[in-house]
Amino acid sequence: MATVNPILDNTYDDAGERSPLILGGLDYAGVTDEVCGIWEADKPPKIWFVVLGAAISLLMVLGGCVGHLLMDGVGVWGNNNPAYWGWPIVNFVFWVGIGHAGTLISAILFLFRQNWRTSINRAAEAMTIFAVVCAGLFPGVHIGRVWVFYWLFPIPTEHLAMWPNFRSPLLWDVFAVSTYATVSILFWYMGMVPDIATFRDRCTSKIGKFVYGLLSLGWTGSARAWHRYEIAYTILAALATPLVLSVHTIVSFDFAVSQVPGWHTTIFPPYFVAGAIFSGFAMVVTLLVPVRKLYGLENLITVRHLENMNKIIMATGMMVGTAYGIEFFIAWYSGVPYESYAFYNRAFGNYWWAYWIMVSCNVLIPQVFWIKWCRTTPWFMVIICVFVNIGMWFERFVITITSLCRDFVPSSWAYFHPTWIDILMLIGSFGLFFTLFTLFCRYLPVIAMAEVKGVMPRPKDH
Amino acid sequence: MAEENKNSNTDENSKLIGLVAQFDDPESLVQACDQARQAGYTKTDAFSPFPVHGIDPALGIKRTILPFIVLGIAVGAVFIGLGMQWYTNGGSLGEFSTDESPVFPGYRFKISGKPYFSLPANIPVTFEVIVLSSAFATFFGMWFLNKLPMLSNPLHRISRFKRATNDKFFLMIEQADEQFDRGSTEAQLNEWGAVSIDECRRDLTDNNLPSWLRLFALMGAILLLLPPVAIFRAMGMTSRAPRLHVVPDMDWQDKSKTQTVSPIMMNDRYLFADERVMRAPVDGSVARGQLDADTELYQGIKSDYVPTVSLTTPQGSVRTGLGTQDEAETAPPAEDVSMYVTEFPKEITVDEALVKRGQVRFNIYCAACHGYAANGDGLVNQRAVALAATGKAQWTSAKSLHDATVSNAEKNPLGRIFETISNGRGTMGPYGAQIPTADRWAIVAYVKALQETGIKPVVAVSDDESGEGSEANDTGEPATTQEDKTQPTP
Numbered sequence: 001m002a003t004v005n006p007i008l009d010n011t012y013d014d015a016g017e018r019s020p021l022i023l024g025g026l027d028y029a030g031v032t033d034e035v036c037g038i039w040e041a042d043k044p045p046k047i048w049f050v051v052l053g054a055a056i057s058l059l060m061v062l063g064g065c066v067g068h069l070l071m072d073g074v075g076v077w078g079n080n081n082p083a084y085w086g087w088p089i090v091n092f093v094f095w096v097g098i099g100h101a102g103t104l105i106s107a108i109l110f111l112f113r114q115n116w117r118t119s120i121n122r123a124a125e126a127m128t129i130f131a132v133v134c135a136g137l138f139p140g141v142h143i144g145r146v147w148v149f150y151w152l153f154p155i156p157t158e159h160l161a162m163w164p165n166f167r168s169p170l171l172w173d174v175f176a177v178s179t180y181a182t183v184s185i186l187f188w189y190m191g192m193v194p195d196i197a198t199f200r201d202r203c204t205s206k207i208g209k210f211v212y213g214l215l216s217l218g219w220t221g222s223a224r225a226w227h228r229y230e231i232a233y234t235i236l237a238a239l240a241t242p243l244v245l246s247v248h249t250i251v252s253f254d255f256a257v258s259q260v261p262g263w264h265t266t267i268f269p270p271y272f273v274a275g276a277i278f279s280g281f282a283m284v285v286t287l288l289v290p291v292r293k294l295y296g297l298e299n300l301i302t303v304r305h306l307e308n309m310n311k312i313i314m315a316t317g318m319m320v321g322t323a324y325g326i327e328f329f330i331a332w333y334s335g336v337p338y339e340s341y342a343f344y345n346r347a348f349g350n351y352w353w354a355y356w357i358m359v360s361c362n363v364l365i366p367q368v369f370w371i372k373w374c375r376t377t378p379w380f381m382v383i384i385c386v387f388v389n390i391g392m393w394f395e396r397f398v399i400t401i402t403s404l405c406r407d408f409v410p411s412s413w414a415y416f417h418p419t420w421i422d423i424l425m426l427i428g429s430f431g432l433f434f435t436l437f438t439l440f441c442r443y444l445p446v447i448a449m450a451e452v453k454g455v456m457p458r459p460k461d462h
Numbered sequence: 463m464a465e466e467n468k469n470s471n472t473d474e475n476s477k478l479i480g481l482v483a484q485f486d487d488p489e490s491l492v493q494a495c496d497q498a499r500q501a502g503y504t505k506t507d508a509f510s511p512f513p514v515h516g517i518d519p520a521l522g523i524k525r526t527i528l529p530f531i532v533l534g535i536a537v538g539a540v541f542i543g544l545g546m547q548w549y550t551n552g553g554s555l556g557e558f559s560t561d562e563s564p565v566f567p568g569y570r571f572k573i574s575g576k577p578y579f580s581l582p583a584n585i586p587v588t589f590e591v592i593v594l595s596s597a598f599a600t601f602f603g604m605w606f607l608n609k610l611p612m613l614s615n616p617l618h619r620i621s622r623f624k625r626a627t628n629d630k631f632f633l634m635i636e637q638a639d640e641q642f643d644r645g646s647t648e649a650q651l652n653e654w655g656a657v658s659i660d661e662c663r664r665d666l667t668d669n670n671l672p673s674w675l676r677l678f679a680l681m682g683a684i685l686l687l688l689p690p691v692a693i694f695r696a697m698g699m700t701s702r703a704p705r706l707h708v709v710p711d712m713d714w715q716d717k718s719k720t721q722t723v724s725p726i727m728m729n730d731r732y733l734f735a736d737e738r739v740m741r742a743p744v745d746g747s748v749a750r751g752q753l754d755a756d757t758e759l760y761q762g763i764k765s766d767y768v769p770t771v772s773l774t775t776p777q778g779s780v781r782t783g784l785g786t787q788d789e790a791e792t793a794p795p796a797e798d799v800s801m802y803v804t805e806f807p808k809e810i811t812v813d814e815a816l817v818k819r820g821q822v823r824f825n826i827y828c829a830a831c832h833g834y835a836a837n838g839d840g841l842v843n844q845r846a847v848a849l850a851a852t853g854k855a856q857w858t859s860a861k862s863l864h865d866a867t868v869s870n871a872e873k874n875p876l877g878r879i880f881e882t883i884s885n886g887r888g889t890m891g892p893y894g895a896q897i898p899t900a901d902r903w904a905i906v907a908y909v910k911a912l913q914e915t916g917i918k919p920v921v922a923v924s925d926d927e928s929g930e931g932s933e934a935n936d937t938g939e940p941a942t943t944q945e946d947k948t949q950p951t952p
Contacts, residue, residue: 028511028629147709154550156566163550163569167576172586179590183597190601194627198511201624217611220618221626223495223508223517225608228526230513232604235532236597243593250586453629454512459487 010304011376021116021455024299028453031300035195035447036202038295047294052438058431065425066141074144076421083404083416088138089254090396091426094279095135095433096177096251097272097392099184100244101280102128106187107240110233116308118451119300122195123291124284125188126444130436131283132181134429139173169253176250183243187236190229193219195445248273255399262342262403265330271323278316278362279392281309282385289378291441300447303376310375313388314366320395321363342403350415351402354394361391476663479616480505480636481647482623483656488514491631494654495520498635501650505639509623509632528603535599536592543591547584554578616664623660634662759807760899761884762877767801802877810903820908823901827893831860836912838862858889869913879906 010019026034038045069076079086102124109117143149151160152174164171197219200212219225252272255263285306292301331343346355365387369375374384401416440446485491491508498506499522508517517523552561552570560568570578605611617623617634626632633656635647651659707713718725718739724732725739733739754760757767806812825834833839838860849855861868868874883902884894897905 032511032628145711147711154546161569165571165573166547166551166587167571167573167580167583169586172590175587175590179594179597182594186597186601190604194511198627201627213613214611217605218613218615219610219627220615220623221509221511222608223510223514223521224523225610226510226513227518227523228528228604228607231526231528232600235529235600239593239596239600242589246586246589246593250590253586450512458489 010302011307011372019304020457021119021302021304022299022452023302026299027459028456031447031449031452031456032198032202034297034300035445035449036198038446039442040202045294048438048442051434052442055431055434055438058428059435060431061424062428062431065421065428066137068421069141069425070146074142076419078416078418078422080416082407082412082414083401085400085404086416087397087418087422087426088142090393090400091429092135092138093251093272093396094393095131095138095429096180097248097276097396098280098283098389099128099131099135099180100248100273100276101284102126102131103180103184103187103240103244104277104280105284106191107237107244110237111241114308115455116305118448118455119302119305120284120288120309120447121451122188122191122448123288123440123446125184125191126437126440127280127284127287128184129181129188130433130440131280132177132184133436134433136177136181137429137432138425139177169250169257172250173254176247180243180247183236183240187240190232190236191448191451192445193217194221194229194450195448197221198449199445245273248276255403260403260407261338262346262399265327267323267326267330271320271327274316274319274323275362275392275395278313278320279389281313281316282388282392285309285313285385286382286389287437289382291446293378295441295446297447300452303378306378306381307375310369310381313385314369314375317362317366317388324359324363342406345406346398346402349402349406351398351405354398355402358391358394358398361387362395365391475667476665478637478644479662479664480634480638480642481644481651482509482617482620482632482634482660482662483651483654484622484625484658484660485631485633485655486657488631490655491633492516492520494633494651494656497650497654498633502641503635503639505636505642507634507636509617509626509634511627511629511631514631526607528600528607531603532596532599536596539592539595540588542595543588544584546591547587548579552578616662619665620660620662622658756807756809758803758877759809762803762880763801764803764877769798769801799873799875799878802875802881804871804875804877806876806903806907810900810907812907816904817907817911819901820904820906820911823897824905824908824912827897828905831890832863835915836863836909838865860890863909864913864916876906876910879909 010021010023012019022031024030077086077088079088102121105117105124106121106128109121140146140149143152148159151157151162152164152171154163164174193216196212197216200209200216203209203212249269249272252268256265256268258264288301289306292298328343328347331339334340345351365384368384369381374380405416406413483494485494488510491510492514495506495508495517499520504522506521508514508521510517549560550568552559552568554560559570561570576583622630623632633651635642635651641647648659718733720740721742722739724734724737727733734741736742756765757763758765810816824836828836829840831838831840831843833843839862840860843860846855846857847859850857850859863869868879880902882890883897883905884892886892894902
């Protein structure tokens with residue numbers, strides 16, 4: 001473009017000045033109106049009801065599946081000799097991984113002083129929490145006797161008269177995912193309090209005023225309060241950063257601490273974390289492109305924000321691709337026949353189709369983001385990001401199933417078949433996720449208005 | 463210029479808390495705050511929709527201690543995390559190990575020899591505990607230090623103040639400040655660029671709870687009391703009804719115990735045609751260790767014996783041993799006495815110890831009918847004979863073991879005595895299940911010893927003669943005769 005209109009397009013890079021993060025010439029009141037105005041209008045967007053209806057139907061599918069599972073036991077899944085870990089753990093790692101992007105945006109980009117995060121961090125954190133809810137569902141219901149779930153925690157009980165085994169990665173998972181869920185909720189809620197105060201002060205309905213008033217804790221915007229708030233925010237961001245790295249590391253330990261060929265490798269922690277961020281950002285893009293369009297938030301969630309996210313997707317995608325390559329290299333270089341076979345089998349064995357879906361979706365397809373048009377066109381990037389998520393699901397599938405179906409003793413080798421419950425629970429978990437996210441979009445501030453205003457250029461003196 | 467908004471309320475109904483001045487942009491707010499600090503005001507606060515850079519030094523806000531609170535909690539969490547794992551997984555200090563602790567003992571998982579406490583394995587949970595504790599400290603510490611939630615705040619009564627969370631900026635100077643003076647403070651605020659000034663007043667009239675709350679609370683309290691009342695009532699009563707079993711917890715299982723009747727399955731069928739729940743062992747199955755292939759030792763039958771005659775009894779099996787009452791005296795016609803061994807099996811050493819053992823066992827199992835001297839004068843036999851005489855029982859009298867039919871070595875070789883003990887004869891039931899093989903041979907040896915003594919009763923079988931047998935000191939073949947009257951053994 002010869003001349004760039006900064007009101008409309010901020011994806012240019014001028015060495016002399018920073019690209020604006022807010023378009024449309026908005027001031028502070030404008031930002032507030034853009035975000036709060038969605039539901040204050042006479043006619044709220046009807047599409048919201050459609051999406052909510054679809055999501056709730058899928059949620060009911062999930063509810064039916066979980067009920068059937070609780071009544072009939074884990075035999076309703078396809079997990080069986082030798083693939084005792086099947087779709088449920090794949091779904092668990094998939095959802096936990098998606099959640100990590102939100103924390104990265106909130107915490108890590110904050111520490112890196114990336115101001116562009118302020119438009120997207122609220123929705124991303126919400127996505128994190130809902131993804132962790134979906135993730136936690138699977139280990140929660142897979143334990144068989146779900147009513148004694150509290151045995152997972154170090155609580156003294158007469159009935160069990162045992163403590164958990166603290167040397168097991170499966171127990172580390174319990175602590176890691178619980179901590180991650182809790183800290184994410186604390187961080188998300190803390191960030192929302194000033195914006196909920198904005199809702200409280202603009203709301204006209206009695207119930208709204210009561211609920212938002214309660215949730216905003218009486219926040220006034222006092223500078224003394226802001227001082228402690230900002231410090232607390234920084235501390236939580238500094239805590240959440242190693243937390244997000246550690247949580248997916250511990251999830252990877254479920255596999256890496258075992259002895260199974262193809263799992264027992266030290267590359268898993270960084271590989272899983274990079275993959276988590278990769279899939280999480282893809283999900284953020286998939287969510288935010290429709291939200292910004294349907295809610296009219298293009299001036300706040302600009303194309304530059306989307307482009308930045310796509311660049312991160314590319315970077316982490318290439319890390320994942322490198323990890324694939326390194327795994328193969330080490331499998332050959334090590335000279336260990338079991339390791340070599342494990343990886344040869346992945347690419348050319350009976351699950352070759354899953355492997356090549358994974359490689360094409362994760363490594364090849366995101367390469368289109370080198371092209372500027374591809375990474376700045378919203379509808380196109382959604383397609384790419386959906387493929388990325390598909391590819392990341394298949395990555396966990398390939399890791400789990402191929403290694404289990406070709407483990408130590410050839411007489412145990414078999415081909416894994418999922419059941420209908422496996423498939424429907426995956427689909428239903430999307431229902432849970434989208435139900436929660438849709439409700440979030442309705443009742444809670446979608447954009448962190450206070451943070452956006454904080455990084456906006458100050459109005460010139462009149 | 464600046465507006466004034468005086469409440470028309472008098473001082474009885476409301477109390478002035480301070481003056482709130484509005485500004486339209488962050489710069490003017492920061493400058494005004496700076497001026498206020500320089501003018502000596504300390505009880506001030508600024509309000510903005512986002513944290514304004516430069517306000518802290520302008521107002522003189524000191525750094526909070528929150529980070530140190532978090533640090534303290536985090537350090538404590540290290541010990542809690544490590545300590546919890548050390549204790550619960552059976553840590554030990556010298557001799558003491560927590561799995562011997564009387565209250566909440568630790569539990570040692572023995573997993574391929576891995577140490578019960580090892581830092582690399584216990585770090586992940588410790589790390590998460592640290593992060594969780596620090597996050598709680600940060601979150602709750604911050605709200606606590608901010609004195610939030612404070613749901614009732616007189617600032618919210620100022621309608622202009624609603625813009626504080628939107629796009630306007632406010633500076634409040636509290637009336638409690640020493641320098642505060644209603645008139646001059648207002649003038650100063652105007653001087654510093656305030657767009658408008660409001661009074662912040664606390665309403666003193668509205669201190670009562672809403673009227674409906676009292677009734678609500680009362681009803682709520684009553685409702686909350688119902689469950690404990692119900693529980694305590696149930697604890698003091700008995701009931702014939704079975705317990706409420708809320709969680710089935712695998713307590714009723716679709717399984718069958720071994721060798722029971724089969725449940726009726728679909729289509730009114732049993733699991734197996736013979737209505738059993740499991741199949742019987744295949745004919746000829748032998749349990750491990752029970753093959754008992756050595757016929758000489760286990761049956762008293764010569765190992766090289768080949769049957770030349772049909773060995774069936776009228777009942778159809780050699781080994782039933784249960785003849786009809788009136789046939790007990792005669793051996794079944796097809797029995798071939800030559801099949802029995804005439805000497806003790808080589809595993810049995812016939813010595814004094816064996817005979818003594820046989821005596822003990824004989825007295826336990828055999829003397830009840832056959833008498834202690836094997837004269838057939840055992841108490842059971844006496845009683846049964848008496849009853850049979852009156853027609854109240856059917857009984858074949860127990861033989862005296864000195865009787866010729868029993869003591870004759872050709873007609874009743876050792877193996878046949880053994881077989882009699884094992885399988886019974888006539889009314890005598892089989893004792894093979896009660897008496898182990900070696901003990902049965904011991905009894906055989908004792909019987910032969912008794913036969914050698916040939917003790918016969920002196921008085922009629924009635925009274926207190928509980929069979930004073932004397933013990934023969936047999937150390938060799940039953941053919942030798944020794945008379946060695948020792949103490950009678952009752």
